[in-house]
Amino acid sequence: MVRPKQFNNEKALNEAMQMFWTKGYDGTSLPDLLQCMNVSRSSLYNSYQDKQTLFHQTLTYYQQTIGASKREALTGAHSAKDGIRQYFYRLIKIALSEELPGGCFFTNVATSLETADENTRQRVYESLKSLEELFYNVLLRGLQMGEIDPNKDIRKKASLLLGLSQGINVLSRVYKEKELFENMINTALEEI
Amino acid sequence: MVRPKQFNNEKALNEAMQMFWTKGYDGTSLPDLLQCMNVSRSSLYNSYQDKQTLFHQTLTYYQQTIGASKREALTGAHSAKDGIRQYFYRLIKIALSEELPGGCFFTNVATSLETADENTRQRVYESLKSLEELFYNVLLRGLQMGEIDPNKDIRKKASLLLGLSQGINVLSRVYKEKELFENMINTALEEI
Numbered sequence: 001m002v003r004p005k006q007f008n009n010e011k012a013l014n015e016a017m018q019m020f021w022t023k024g025y026d027g028t029s030l031p032d033l034l035q036c037m038n039v040s041r042s043s044l045y046n047s048y049q050d051k052q053t054l055f056h057q058t059l060t061y062y063q064q065t066i067g068a069s070k071r072e073a074l075t076g077a078h079s080a081k082d083g084i085r086q087y088f089y090r091l092i093k094i095a096l097s098e099e100l101p102g103g104c105f106f107t108n109v110a111t112s113l114e115t116a117d118e119n120t121r122q123r124v125y126e127s128l129k130s131l132e133e134l135f136y137n138v139l140l141r142g143l144q145m146g147e148i149d150p151n152k153d154i155r156k157k158a159s160l161l162l163g164l165s166q167g168i169n170v171l172s173r174v175y176k177e178k179e180l181f182e183n184m185i186n187t188a189l190e191e192i
Numbered sequence: 193m194v195r196p197k198q199f200n201n202e203k204a205l206n207e208a209m210q211m212f213w214t215k216g217y218d219g220t221s222l223p224d225l226l227q228c229m230n231v232s233r234s235s236l237y238n239s240y241q242d243k244q245t246l247f248h249q250t251l252t253y254y255q256q257t258i259g260a261s262k263r264e265a266l267t268g269a270h271s272a273k274d275g276i277r278q279y280f281y282r283l284i285k286i287a288l289s290e291e292l293p294g295g296c297f298f299t300n301v302a303t304s305l306e307t308a309d310e311n312t313r314q315r316v317y318e319s320l321k322s323l324e325e326l327f328y329n330v331l332l333r334g335l336q337m338g339e340i341d342p343n344k345d346i347r348k349k350a351s352l353l354l355g356l357s358q359g360i361n362v363l364s365r366v367y368k369e370k371e372l373f374e375n376m377i378n379t380a381l382e383e384i
Contacts, residue, residue: 022306026219101306111300113365114214114293125366156379163376164352167359173305174317184355187348191383 009047010061012037017058021105024112025055025120052117059123062105066094067127074134080142081189084135084161088185091165095172095181107169132162139192148192157192164188201239202253204229209250213297216304217247217312244309251315254297258286259319266326272334273381276327276353280377283357287364287373299361324354331384340384349384356380 015036019028030051034041048054073090077083095103109116110124136158142148168181175181207228211220222243226233240246265282269275287295301308302316328350334340360373367373 023218024216024304026215027217027304027307103303107362108303110362110365111295111303112216112219115219121366128363128366153379156375159372160356160376160379163356163359163363165359166362167355167357170299170302170358170362171320171355173302174313174320180351181355183348184352187345187352 012039013058013061016054017061017105018101020055020058021062021108022101024108025051026112026115056119056123059106059109059120063127066100067106070094071131071134074138080138080145080147081192083138084192085185085189088165088168089182091168092172092178092181092185095169096176096178103173104166104169107166110166111170128162128166131165132158135161152192161188204231205250205253208246209253209297210293212247212250213254213300214293216300217243218304218307248311248315251298251301251312255319258292259298262286263323263326266330272330272337272339273384275330276384277377277381280357280360281374283360284364284370284373284377287361288368288370295365296358296361299358302358303362320354320358323357324350327353344384353380 015038016033019032019036023032028051030041030044033051033054034044037044039047044054048057070087070090074083074087077086091104094100106124106127109120110128113121113124116124136154139148139154139157143150143152143154148154164184168184172181207230208225211224211228215224220243222233222236225243225246226236229236231239236246240249262279262282266275266279269278283296286292298316298319301312302320305313305316308316328346331340331346331349335342335344335346340346356376360376364373
């Protein structure tokens with residue numbers, strides 16, 4: 001990977017991520033990127049090759065920062081249900097944050113995969129698949145610890161939670177009601 | 193409303209809807225529209241004023257066709273649970289259809305509201321709100337008919353179903369597995 005030399009890599013990447021998150025890959029123009037990253041055209045091409053490579057790096061940046069912070073909440077709790085609750089509470093907080101574009105970068109990218117490149121499609125697929133596995137593993141641990149009813153099909157519960165996570169990411173673009181989403185996850189947890 | 197005179201209104205609207213659905217409002221260019229609608233620039237402006245007005249008309253077109261067909265499945269069934277199942281089965285079929293861009297036009301628009309005009313924001317909000325009310329009313333009827341456990345909080349169940357509908361619309365862009373989604377809704381229905 002060519003390392004950016006002429007500007008603050010992380011700040012510029014963060015700005016580019018927020019631009020793609022807000023306007024989508026197709027809707028983001030080169031002038032949009034140059035302006036928000038505060039770089040020259042040659043500097044951008046020297047550092048990131050092209051728009052698509054930069055986009056892939058913003059996906060990685062999201063996963064290593066915001067994405068990671070959500071998943072840590074899921075795996076770092078003492079009980080399965082508490083981990084799931086903490087994950088969703090953090091997701092809701094991020095989705096409604098006024099410091100960020102709203103919702104989730106990956107969810108937005110998922111809804112525009114029709115025009116995306118194969119690498120992006122694969123990245124989104126793997127991200128969703130690994131989140132589903134994470135839910136499953138947390139539920140499995142809860143089942144082994146006697147917290148989860150052994151009659152529940154935890155494979156199906158894991159995909160239901162995955163569906164709910166994506167649903168909240170969409171709805172948060174329209175409804176700005178934290179309690180509504182917290183109620184949603186607590187209602188879902190009552191049945192797990 | 194200015195009526196289109198120089199070309200087949202419905203066919204052209206349908207093409208424009210699929211273009212916006214695929215590439216998003218920001219990602220759709222005027223040449224994209226002219227090509228898919230097979231019209232001249234002057235014809236498009238005569239008939240639809242501008243890109244934004246055309247976009248609003250495609251939202252209406254979606255609601256009156258695909259959106260209406262989903263909601264009819266919900267309200268046309270004999271029981272509440274069957275109506276909900278039929279709604280989701282139709283949603284899944286449409287979301288995975290190879291004849292359409294995939295997922296749901298309104299869900300995609302919801303994820304790009306950051307850059308949308310006020311009319312579009314309002315339309316998406318009202319569409320989601322009315323779907324939630326529809327779920328609530330179907331559940332209420334089920335409760336009155338003795339089908340739904342009176343201890344269940346049907347207001348919360350309605351918003352959970354709304355969340356799930358949006359989640360499936362997102363996931364269907366990545367997972368092409370009908371059974372996975374049908375299992376999701378049947379798992380959710382077990383708890384209603």
